[in-house]
Amino acid sequence: MSLPSWLTGRRVGGVILLLAAVFPWTVDPFEVSLVAKTLTFAMVAVSLDLIWGVAGILSFGHAAFFGIGAYAVGLITRDFSGAGPAYLGLLTAIVLAALVATAVGYFTFYGGVSGAYFAIITLAVSLILSQLAQTWVGLTGGHNGLYPVPFLTLGIPGIAEFTFDTDIRIYYLTLVVLIGVFLLSRAVVRSGFGQALVAMENDESRVRFLGYDTRRLKLVVFSLSGAIAGLAGGLYAPMVGFVNPGVLGLLLSTQVIIWVALGGRGTLVGPIVGALAVAFLEDYLSGTFVEVWLLILGVLVLVVALFRPQGLLGGPAVRRLTGVR
């Protein structure tokens, strides 16, 4: 399917941005808060797409990094208010998640672990963290959770601080960060580094033959992916006001995989659409058909896996529009 020439990525992006900017003024605030929450999940989906869709390495425990970010911001901003601690919290979220990703990545990639084994190791890491969060009650509040996590206060510390305490403010903050994450990821994919990753997914030995250290490529992209997921978690915690071990769990890890696969692996924009579409379906169907909505989701995923493996937005037209690859 070829697109008319006037339909450029810039124009489509502009219309989508405009719609996204107008959107919160057209629905009630609660819907805005739900969409804002979904945008943080969309960030995790983009981060998983970097490692899975682009580099071809499946992480089965990506919630681990999201959860690390959520707990980091929750713990730091709960006891210290103001913009300074908020920045510190977000920074800790990003750095800690990246560090854990680096440690796991170094341990596995340099050990020659790949494929399903890597997926299982990431699964084990997220289960370990989730168990620790359950048990280390003094720090995390255990199964009861950690709260209250206050709204984020950003701006210039001590001079012009600004608290994101309404749904619309939170929405715009999250939207801006998501756009930033998308642009960063796209730049990464377009760079020589990203092209090496894409090539590595196709034929790792050839890339190695060309002089690239593929272990290092994998390690860097996995750390970046973890950092983005950590940032998403850091934005999520103040939004919902508390953190419980569910943010580290298997459920979120598998859901992210579904969003990426549904939307289209390796497209960066597909995962965002996937996350929004599933959240919308859930909101739309779960109230009306509590029992069958998951059934519908299951059938949908099955149909995609069988008949549209590239995902909903996996076609060449979307690639042209988004400029990914």
Added chain:
Amino acid sequence: MEQVLLQTLNGLSLAGILILVALGLGITFGLLGVINLAHGELFMLGAYTVLVTQEATGNVWLGIAVAPIAVGTVGLLIERGVIKRLYERPFDTLLATWAISIVVRQGITLWQGGGFQPIAHPITGSVSILGLEYSRYRLVLLALGVAVLVLAGLLLYRTRLGLHARAAIQNREIAAAMGINVSRLDSIVFTLGAALAGLAGAAMGPLVTVSPAMGLPFLASSFFVVILGGTGSLIGVAAGAAIIGGGQALISFFANPVIAQVAVLLLAIVVIRIAPQGIFGARRIVA
């Protein structure tokens, strides 16, 4: 001394259960390279088969006997309908089996209700082993696990089917060129794996809570067992089960159960790092 024996028994009882649950997964993963995320649901279907049979006939043993046949049939349908189309696409297999797991789970919820269901305990009480009380039924499970393992070993190393299967692991194309019907072999292997999951679920039914979500906790630990032991290796499954089961039982005696689980998961990670193909790995699967 008594403590050592006690922990050994604890570990063995958990290992016996893990062997049962993980063997089916190990076979489909090892021989077909399929990561079957619906394995937990096949396990659950086994328990529900016992429930339905028990309601109809009042006989638990009959249910346990019927379960592998019923669940094996479901497995055959899944292989023919879905998995067959996806052998060259491991990520899509993962996705498809995850979708199947949801569909099966929700289907059972709609059909049976989400509530707890009773399965009669076929054997209860304990026997005394060197002065320690030990559950009879768990001993039966351990024996069943070992028996199934031996049978699977005989199947793999003493039959023509097993010979073909091992040939196909080594090299699918050459096996096919030698006149082995690889596609039929795939169906048989997946059906066997499903039947084993059904047997495990049926046998475990009396010891757990039978509900649509009952398979989930067993799925993750089965994966660790299979990966740890090495795919495509029956001894590997036994070794993985022994390490996970034994380790957990041993450590949970000194620390709380959560620390034990964490320690065992860490152990699993380290083992995979040292032996990326598992302790008894036959080949690496790129998925």
Added chain:
Amino acid sequence: MDEGLRDLREEFRERLIPRREFIRRATLLGLSLSGAVAFLNACRDEQGGEPGEGEPITMGALVPLSGITEILGPPMQNNAMLAVEEINQAGGIQGRRIDLLVEDTASDPDTAVEKARKLIRQDQVDVIVGVLTSAERWAVALSATIPAKMIYINPTYYEGGICDRYFFNVGALPNQQIDPFVPWLVENKGVSTFYLGGSDYAWPRGSFAAVTAAVEAAGGQVVGEEYSPLGEADFSAPLRRMSAERPDVIYPLYAGADGVTFLNQLIDLGLQQETLIASSALSELTLPALPAEATVGWVASFEYFMNIDTPENQDFVQRYRQRFGADQTMDAIGEGMYTAVNLYAQGVEQAGSLDKEAVVDGMLAVQFEDPKGAIRIDQDTQAAYLNDYIAEISSDTSLAPEERFEIAETFEAIRPEQPCLEEPPA
């Protein structure tokens, strides 16, 4: 779930859906047709807002219909529906109908809070009832209802500690369920050593603090206390430790499905043959999942049993079964939803308006009959005075499970007591 219940739920949804459906559709359009949606929303705003005279009261019910405690959800939902229907059939409250909105918490604090906020902000309900586990309850109360000054009535027995002008509790507190129970066990069963095992979160931890105090006060001894993570599938290690201590009593408080798994593995080991199983969590919903012969003589303590032999309760159980099916069972939490709905209705009746402050004062002043006995609210704790019933499981295994709870002792109208806590006990 049986056919009848599902049909009813379907029918029920049809009645309450229009407005929610409307909002959802509006959201769909919002993504593409912002202008049109602004108009639609204007219409919705006219519909919503503070109900005037004769306009329906909207009530939100948070129940677990999926996840680890899903089995306990349907009786909660049914009881809320029954109470609402009975009120509406009797002409409503001061001419107002009650509209019930049911939301699934998925047994998860995260989801429970999200659904509570949805009820408060989007559906603009007048009151919230429900929530099962303590982790969800604390999260909903601290993160959703208390900040929004939303009236929230809790139906579930729990460890206590939530204090707020808008928080009411009609479930048993430890002093109403555990304090009478433990001395009764020591006195009547001749036991003195207790082993406590539960899931690792607020309810078992808070409740075991009460059990320990009661055991020591009664001259007994707690010989072991341990916690397992939620979702545990193999209890052989805890069971073996329990077996090694040879306590007189094993007192389990495992949540939802874990409770059945634990008891099934206990029965498999045969521990019940030498040890008394006593629990403030063994209910009409747990018993059917266990082999009947093994449970003979076990003891439970609740503010409500289906087997309470009063005309009011027999009549109530009959109405419940007429409505939802002859084989339907419920536990104390389910029945608590019936009480919670009626408490709010009585409060509005007393207040004479929907004014929140007046309704709160109204609920503090009312007294009414409930299947479990007379209900009135204590001014200090804002919790209900409750009876405590101790039941022994009958040896007659031919009875239906809920009929095997033979009431052995009744303590009447116990005044609720609790310390106020800032956060859940850990």
